Amino acid sequence: MSEPEQLKRILDALLQKVRLDQNVPTNVFSELVMMKSKLEGALTQLEKAKQIDVTQIKSKFEDAQRLQLMLEEIKRSEGKYPSYIDDFIQSIANTPYTMPKTLYEPQGAQQISIDVGGEIKTERAELALALLFPGSTTYRYGMFPVKVSLGRWYQSGRARLSSIHVLSSEPEFQLTVGQRTYDVYRPLLLRAFRLRRHWAICTSCLSLLDEDETCAHRSIQPRVKLPSGYPILRKLELSREAATSKDLQKPMSLIIPRVTYLRQLRVGLAVMGFERTASVRGASRTIMVNYDPPIGIRLMTSGLSFQTRIPEEFLKETLQSNLMLRRDAMIQLLANRLADIMSEIGLPSYHHELILSSVVSILHLNELTNEQDVMQRLRDDDFVDQVMTAIHNELDFYESAGPDAASVQNMLRMMQSFDITEDRLISKLRETILHSLAHVLLLSAAVTSGSQLDDLDYLVKEDNGEIVIFDSVSGGNGSSETAFEFLSETGTFSVEEYLQSEEREETYKPRNLDETAFEFLLPCLNSVSDKVFLFSKVEPIENEIKRKMGELKDKETTHQNAIRRIREYGTTAIFPLSIGYHSMDYSKEHQEADRFKEMATICIHGCPECISIGRKCQHGSFHEKYNISKFALDELLNFVLRHVTLTQPFPDQALKTLGEYGFTILKGSCVDEHTCEELVRNMNALILQIVGQEAGNGYVKFSGHWVNMNLASGEIDYYYLLKVI
């Protein structure tokens, strides 16, 4: 019998006695009956309350609190103009809208063993290489962090893995990077250990001061938060089996005419090392560690092959006419050469930016200089000493003790023999564009298929201008196949065909891959806003630009010195200003240096809002900016569209171009608000006279509109795309 039942029985007995007691008045008896009834009710409620799952209630209460916070955030957003509510709503959308992985959860086909202090765990191979690479830390195996062993690396920036982990006896495959060929070994067993509770990091090289790594710098900072790390991956196609192909529509087809679905694709996936990022005294720092030997596996997956078309005449003409792009290509060449030499001689990569910044300063690369002058300065007898002095001066802005002087001198002497030739510049520009296009296609494929970036990966084949986007897991996850399904449509429309088509009955279709990719090729709005804020006399009045400009204007007071200095340097110095602190010639204060750096990081060759993908980049986030160029993509787009772009258009002329090419672009430039208003009015009037009219085999449709800022003139350019559909 339960306690309440026992109590009830006792109460009944007591009440019975009271009822028989003649000394008890009736009203007192009635009150006792009522109280008994109340007590019984309370006991029943108590029993029910005992059955309530406290954990569930707690979880629901937390959900309610979270929802309340979201609602408050929405209320705050509503008050702002323009509102960020759309961005916010997207970020809180439920699955599968933001978590398509649930649709394509990969199973994988290969396993790697992890020895965690004697306990063997088995993990999917791709996952192990992505998350459990040597040097990484994880909470995957319990409350205390586990670190995959790395060994000492600080002297050479290279971790020797064979003596720590169990690797395959024969290489899995060979991989050539630059001029070096690496044997890549399959990891059979990776050794790991639990980190001690109290641990620290070296503020010079970011070595973890544990029983595994440790360095001799003696600049120790106790830590609470573990540093983040990302593997540096390289991929290599081993074999393929192609299935069907599709043609893309204009204007995207001018750059990528054809796409082929690769039903079976064998890819070698190698981890060359990793990047570690940690916050040192408030500032974020990243270092890179190379593996010796690299580790990797072979993937059997599926993918898409994009055949690109980058005209040779474009490369030549652009390098001749666009001196800024030419100079930036020189800097990117030097940055890559510097990274190669540092890797060769074992100089840690965390000194790369410092050394490059000093080299840029001594070679006068803040200016639009030519390669003859650059090479003359490079070969100058004083070059090494000048760079060493510049490094010494710039070192004030860094936390680290500085690189080993003898190694740097050695490296700079090796740099002195580097030739910057026309062929090398052309080749570099082609590679950069190809690689930037690969980022565009990877992002577009992820958007179209509803996948996350980690679901896909890419390969760039510089020899034949091919880009391969593939599922990043053995057996595939359906992402590339879905992207291929939504690749492109004919782009035409006729009522007769539409009435008979199945499209009317279809459920919602996402944007096509080529449509999404074309939008990624349009000028980056973040870049436009930055450039307009710093250098233009015209302020476009489009909402999104106004919003971004508003954010920048908030910094006008605190960052005024930095803004003034950047304006003095002018538009041509945008890229070199973002490298190191060599341009910080007006203050020695760290806070001012950080402000300068923040303002000088203007999107010119890419940012996370356009084509920068950070750790997903095959060069790693550390060197990504020296291997991509949104600016070059903008130039390529202008080049391929130049024969259909009308700068002083009339309706007849536009209709003629539409009839001939199937599409046209109307372009107008303005130098002040008044001309902007007039331009937009005129363009609208022109479009209204053309839309809906018959041209070629169809009717004219208004199909696009974008804005850019011309760096050379400071003008705002408005573009209107018209197509025959």
Place this chain on the structure above:
Amino acid sequence: MHVTQKNVAMIDVDLLVSECIRANRGEPAFAYFISPFIADFRIPSALIRFASNIINVSDVERISDLIGLLTHYGGKVCVLSRSPSDLVDTAISSSFIRRQTRILLQLSQRKCEIRFNSKLHAKATVTSQGAVSGSFNLTESGRFFNLEEGHFFPNVEGNSKKQYLEKLAWAKDLFENQSRPLTESDFKMDF
């Protein structure tokens, strides 16, 4: 310009996208939809493809989405139609009346102003950029199936401007002075 069922939907979409661009620039943007019969319909994907770094025309599937996008950007949308309750005792099918009710409710929720005139027979779409008027209702049949005819008057200098301004004045007058606002009873029907 002469308009038929072959290009009217294209002009509709272009006019609305142009209004979104205007609204995004903070300029006055509006659209009057005058149609006795209204039903939501899918916009063919070829008509709605639009590449831009200024406005986002993605996730538009149906005409109601596009109208909603204009109100989202700050444009004013006025819809003049016939009340569903007025259609109950006519030969119009109950399923169509339900569809008309549904889209009017949707548009009302998207901050469009809805008004009714029981004698309405005229059909037009008028924005700050131009006016389309003719035989077509704002329905899938009116835009694609039926043989329809009408004219497009862009708001540009010349003859067209005069005709556009006449259409605009007519639409405004019809909406503001010759119609009544939506009430709860408009959606109370007993089939």
